[in-house]
Amino acid sequence: MSDSTSFAALHRAGDPLLLPNAWDCASARVLAAHGFAAVGTTSLGVAAAAGLPDGASATREETLRLAVALGPEPFLLSVDAESGFSDDPEEVARLAVELAAAGAVGVNLEDGLGPAALHAEKIAAVKAAAPGLFVNARTDTYWLGDGSGTAERLDAYQQAGADGVFVPGITDPADISGVLRGLDVPLNVLLTPAGPGVPRLTDLGVHRISLGSLLYRRALGAALETALAVLGGGEAAERVLSYEEVQALSG
Template identity: 70%
Template sequence: MTRAFAGLHHADEPLLLPNAWDHASALALAAHGFRAIGTTSLAVAAAAGLPDGVGATRDQTLHLALTLGSEPFWLSVDAEDGFSDDPDEVAEFARELASVGAAGINLEDGLGPAGRHAAKIAAVRAAAPDLFVNARTDTHWLGDGDDDETLARLDAYQEAGADGVFVPGLTDPARIAALVRRLDVPLNILYTPAGPSVPHLADLGVRRISLGSLLYRRALGAALEAAAGIRAGRTPTGTAPSYEEIQRLSGRGASSPG
């Protein structure tokens, strides 16, 4: 695992990880002071016209990692369940991510067998030892949020070598704090506007806070609002980077507007 990226999970403040969906969004976030950027599988899938969470975007995910891996920020890649049930195939994908410069990988269990997910984590750890493995359980995302099952799965993933664990959908402060006390590795929580604030999550002991697909969905919502407003004769409000600013994100000067 890249030591500097791992260290961000043990700093005075939790790592707030915004999730980008392409080169421009990642570079724009980095330019605003975010030292680490994640990707969001929903946006990668949506851009390709494919469903999220069904293992359909292996190539697109690897291509995005190749695009972003050499940029001056730490990159954590959302790899769904590793795009395979075979731990060796997942390990090979992780090795490819590490080779193009990724510092971390996020692997979700999708409520499949905990033993199978643990085997994937162990295989990734052996194949790409420098990659920070963030092991996600979907007990609160897809399941009924049973605390005992959540802890049992996270214990198995820690034992398999996960560097951090992720429980999206968990928002109750008391349950978050209790889980922090039981874990040996940093806890990652998915931020939601209806849940605890970032300072509150920090006080609870959360060490990594992901934004998931929120920024992508907000951007799409803003585009729809602007288009509808223009059609209705209103002037769009809010911040919009200039054409030249977007061009500079790719290291190119301005040319004809597009």
């Protein structure tokens, strides 16, 4: 079984793929070392670490560089590529070929509530150029809107060849069930404090649960809390990896 086939097989109703999202080599390696067979990247984490804005097509090279570094690792890698960093489907397809050559088995492409037809063209171009790459087609109808047009967009994306679809921001169990009924491909949702937890999402039949930028934001929060605690004469309350442990992740 190929890596891409293995990755697709992890998307199971009743036993969903819990996908943690890393922002650099160390974060990806520590997650894989603790049993996660697949790791995604977070566009927010990659962009913020480079001092660049997320969702602005500013991090193509940083994203590709991380994929090249992580692609040979002994875990399955899915890359968050924002909207493909271009409105030209052929340019997005060229990026997909580079990601696949680097060793990535999946790519996440978001529509940003732009034209659904254009996003469908990007998906079709990627599948034609890199057929083995698992395309997770994201719609931002709930993330940036009120959910209107979700079914129509998802149908267009699966018709264009998407291997799975991603609806971040959807939290109502009835809405999730409704989306599932209209799909022929796996559904990915984002774990959020406002939405159902992993057990409920599993019961609903979701195939993939992403953590998105949660781990990166949590890491920043922990760093700030630790610095403030030390400033106040206290100690770090949570587990801190040793220098040697981090060095081992950087080899």
